[in-house]
Amino acid sequence: MKIKLPGQVEIQEVVLRDGIQNEKKIIPTQAKIDLIGKLVSCGVRRIEVSSFVNPRLVPQMADAEDLWSGLVRYKDVILSALILSRGGMERAVKCGVGRVGIFVSASETHSMRNSRRTVGEALSEALMLISEAKSQGVSVRAGVMNAFGCAYEGVVPADKVIELCRRLCGAGPDELCLADTSGLGDPRLIRDTISRLRKVRMKTALPGLSLHLHNTRDRGLANLYAALEEGVCIFDASLGGLGGCPFIEGARGNIATEDAVSVLHDMGIATGIDLERLVQTSLEFEKILGKPFPAMVPHLGPCRS
Amino acid sequence: MKIKLPGQVEIQEVVLRDGIQNEKKIIPTQAKIDLIGKLVSCGVRRIEVSSFVNPRLVPQMADAEDLWSGLVRYKDVILSALILSRGGMERAVKCGVGRVGIFVSASETHSMRNSRRTVGEALSEALMLISEAKSQGVSVRAGVMNAFGCAYEGVVPADKVIELCRRLCGAGPDELCLADTSGLGDPRLIRDTISRLRKVRMKTALPGLSLHLHNTRDRGLANLYAALEEGVCIFDASLGGLGGCPFIEGARGNIATEDAVSVLHDMGIATGIDLERLVQTSLEFEKILGKPFPAMVPHLGPCRS
Numbered sequence: 001m002k003i004k005l006p007g008q009v010e011i012q013e014v015v016l017r018d019g020i021q022n023e024k025k026i027i028p029t030q031a032k033i034d035l036i037g038k039l040v041s042c043g044v045r046r047i048e049v050s051s052f053v054n055p056r057l058v059p060q061m062a063d064a065e066d067l068w069s070g071l072v073r074y075k076d077v078i079l080s081a082l083i084l085s086r087g088g089m090e091r092a093v094k095c096g097v098g099r100v101g102i103f104v105s106a107s108e109t110h111s112m113r114n115s116r117r118t119v120g121e122a123l124s125e126a127l128m129l130i131s132e133a134k135s136q137g138v139s140v141r142a143g144v145m146n147a148f149g150c151a152y153e154g155v156v157p158a159d160k161v162i163e164l165c166r167r168l169c170g171a172g173p174d175e176l177c178l179a180d181t182s183g184l185g186d187p188r189l190i191r192d193t194i195s196r197l198r199k200v201r202m203k204t205a206l207p208g209l210s211l212h213l214h215n216t217r218d219r220g221l222a223n224l225y226a227a228l229e230e231g232v233c234i235f236d237a238s239l240g241g242l243g244g245c246p247f248i249e250g251a252r253g254n255i256a257t258e259d260a261v262s263v264l265h266d267m268g269i270a271t272g273i274d275l276e277r278l279v280q281t282s283l284e285f286e287k288i289l290g291k292p293f294p295a296m297v298p299h300l301g302p303c304r305s
Numbered sequence: 306m307k308i309k310l311p312g313q314v315e316i317q318e319v320v321l322r323d324g325i326q327n328e329k330k331i332i333p334t335q336a337k338i339d340l341i342g343k344l345v346s347c348g349v350r351r352i353e354v355s356s357f358v359n360p361r362l363v364p365q366m367a368d369a370e371d372l373w374s375g376l377v378r379y380k381d382v383i384l385s386a387l388i389l390s391r392g393g394m395e396r397a398v399k400c401g402v403g404r405v406g407i408f409v410s411a412s413e414t415h416s417m418r419n420s421r422r423t424v425g426e427a428l429s430e431a432l433m434l435i436s437e438a439k440s441q442g443v444s445v446r447a448g449v450m451n452a453f454g455c456a457y458e459g460v461v462p463a464d465k466v467i468e469l470c471r472r473l474c475g476a477g478p479d480e481l482c483l484a485d486t487s488g489l490g491d492p493r494l495i496r497d498t499i500s501r502l503r504k505v506r507m508k509t510a511l512p513g514l515s516l517h518l519h520n521t522r523d524r525g526l527a528n529l530y531a532a533l534e535e536g537v538c539i540f541d542a543s544l545g546g547l548g549g550c551p552f553i554e555g556a557r558g559n560i561a562t563e564d565a566v567s568v569l570h571d572m573g574i575a576t577g578i579d580l581e582r583l584v585q586t587s588l589e590f591e592k593i594l595g596k597p598f599p600a601m602v603p604h605l606g607p608c609r610s
Contacts, residue, residue, distance in 0.1 A: 003496050187530040188572040191308050218520070218564045218601050221527040225492040252601060259523045267493040296522050296557060 006233040008270045011257060012046040012210065013039055015285075017082055018254055019242035021051065021060050023289065029063045031288055033070050036079075038281045039239075043273040044257075046078045048101065048236070052088035068095035080141065084115060089129055092138070099139040102129050103179065104168065106161045107150035110181070114145075119160075123167055130171035142168040143177030143212065148193065148223075149184025158193050166200055175208045175234070180223060183216025183244065183252075187226030194230040210234035213255045214244040215294070220255035221263055228269070235260065240282050240293030256295030258282055311538040313575045316562060317351040317515070318344055320590070322387055323559055324547035326356065326365050328594065334368045336593055338375050341384075343586045344544075348578040349562075351383045353406065353541070357393035373400035385446065389420060394434055397443070404444040407434050408484065409473065411466045412455035415486070419450075424465075428472055435476035447473040448482030448517065453498065453528075454489025463498050471505055480513045480539070485528060488521025488549065488557075492531030499535040515539035518560045519549040520599070525560035526568055533574070540565065545587050545598030561600030563587055 016032055036047055049071065055062030064081065071079065080099035083089050092100055104122045105111040111119045126142065133140045147161045165176060178193070190211075198206065211227050213220045213235065224235060237257040238244075244253030261273050279298045286293050321337055341352055354376065360367035369386065376384065385404035388394050397405055409427045410416040416424045431447065438445045451458075452466045470481060483498070495516075503511065516532050518525045518540065529540060542562040543549075549558030566578050584603045591598050 003493055005493065184571075186568050186571040188308055188310065215523070216601065217567060217605060218523070218561070219526055219568050221524055222530045222568065225527045225530060256523070262522060263491050263524050263527065266489075266491040300522060 005228045010234045012236045014048045014236045015239035017048040019238040029066045042277040051082035052091040101141045103143040105145040106156045107146040109152035127171045140173040141175040142173035145179045145181040147178040148180045151182040170203045177210045179212035183214035190226045212236040215252040241295040252294045258295045258297040262297045310533045315539045317541045319353045319541045320544035322353040324543035334371045347582040356387035357396040406446045408448040410450040411461045412451040412458045414457035432476045445478040446480040447478035450484045450486040452483040453485045456487040475508045482515045484517035488519035495531045517541040520557040546600040557599045563600045563602040567602045
């Protein structure tokens with residue numbers, strides 16, 4: 001049997017948002033801008049640059065305005081920001097952000113802890129924000145957090161995830177994202193959920209589907225592979241494998257861009273990314289952050305061939 | 306499309322062989338015997354207990370004779386040892402070992418460095434050892450190392466791997482094992498190789514197929530999942546994720562038994578292993594070895610449900 005996988009995959013680099021948002025060491029704005037330049041020169045074509053959130057709660061993101069005003073706008077590179085509220089949306093629009101991420105959690109407990117809203121309330125707010133963004137000409141990635149399980153609640157019913165997707169898609173986002181926020185997804189669940197999602201009748205066509213995978217329990221690349229078999233070809237990844245779950249010493253974060261690109265290239269799937277340059281960029285950023293990254297490939301050589 | 310995966314998987318625990326063979330801290334024989342007892346009480350039904358190799362080269366394995374003479378022989382539990390030579394075979398038979406592992410490398414460079422033999426010479430020796438074992442009533446797992454790539458040579462042609470399997474199977478082993486010794490396999494290659502292997506005409510029927518996966522580049526569980534899709538249902542794993550590649554600080558070793566069992570259970574695949582007890586056993590052994598294990602699940606809680 002011939003295995004069908006996409007010939008090409010797009011990586012959205014999230015190190016500057018999910019990757020470092022919980023790091024205590026504050027990265028200077030200029031170092032962030034430099035890193036974005038280097039990532040672009042490695043061939044990365046999508047970068048989540050920041051979030052517009054409460055600077056007291058997430059000090060690492062406090063320079064969002066400065067960052068966006070200092071940024072080079074590269075041709076053919078999508079720069080985006082995460083927003084959680086109307087206030088964040090207004091700030092992003094003022095900064096001329098062309099693309100925003102808007103997420104709802106599929107878990108009541110996580111939703112209350114993360115946004116002090118029930119899932120229903122968060123969904124209403126998200127739908128409003130999506131419409132608002134679209135009316136301002138801002139492109140939108142809408143997503144569901146904890147789509148494959150919740151650290152607080154355990155199982156999250158796939159029905160609930162699919163219903164949230166259906167509702168979000170009704171507002172006409174440009175892309176849909178399923179996030180394995182708690183790193184509890186498994187390859188079978190990922191395949192099942194995506195396969196079911198494709199069969200759901202929506203108001204509009206299902207927009208491009210992307211996955212945001214955490215490597216918490218070391219399942220990140222297994223879940224990536226399972227999603228490839230379902231035809232998914234947009235994945236978030238974080239340089240060095242930073243982010244994800246900052247509370248446990250040595251815990252793995254997001255899937256590492258280097259490790260993901262390495263396995264994709266070995267499978268003959270193009271990413272447009274120069275892996276050797278990316279490894280160099282990772283090693284340099286590791287020095288700036290001053291702590292060892294969970295990614296393996298930078299210390300082992302890139303890949304088989 | 307319904308995803309077909311095996312309903313049940315057998316785990317061969319290799320922490321006492323591949324897991325600790327390169328650890329400097331020598332584990333006392335009694336601690337090894339105690340660990341075997343605990344693993345059995347967790348439900349593990351296959352354990353690679355030691356190798357019969359040169360004690361000067363691998364001091365951790367120097368107690369093989371003492372270990373086998375002190376071991377409880379549990380009903381329904383397969384205890385095995387790895388052997389590399391006729392001398393090792395004789396020692397194993399004297400100890401009453403009921404099952405041995407006999408491996409050949411698919412890479413010339415690795416074969417020369419590991420055994421000072423060409424692949425052809427190593428194959429002849431292996432065929433002789435398999436016959437010898439069978440004639441003594443010892444059960445055999447025959448295997449190919451570096452079946453999915455080589456740290457020295459890069460790509461290892463699948464044709465070469467398949468031809469080695471065909472030759473090994475001609476000697477009538479009870480099980481065949483493909484080992485990703487360099488941790489360079491990828492899910493597509495694993496599926497392709499297994500799928501091709503199934504189509505090869507052999508003298509005898511293809512015996513049970515098992516996989517020995519390293520997590521060097523974080524691909525271990527992705528490769529395990531890909532093999533499940535090909536119907537493989539016997540996997541080596543090492544408690545704590547020990548072993549594999551001891552030369553890099555923080556490098557990942559074999560796939561971690563805890564992490565593998567956790568994802569298998571979340572996918573509804575039975576292993577017969579009590580994960581909570583296994584985690585307890587891992588945390589205790591981590592204290593004995595005195596270094597943090599790469600496995601994630603022991604520090605995060607077992608799984609989704």
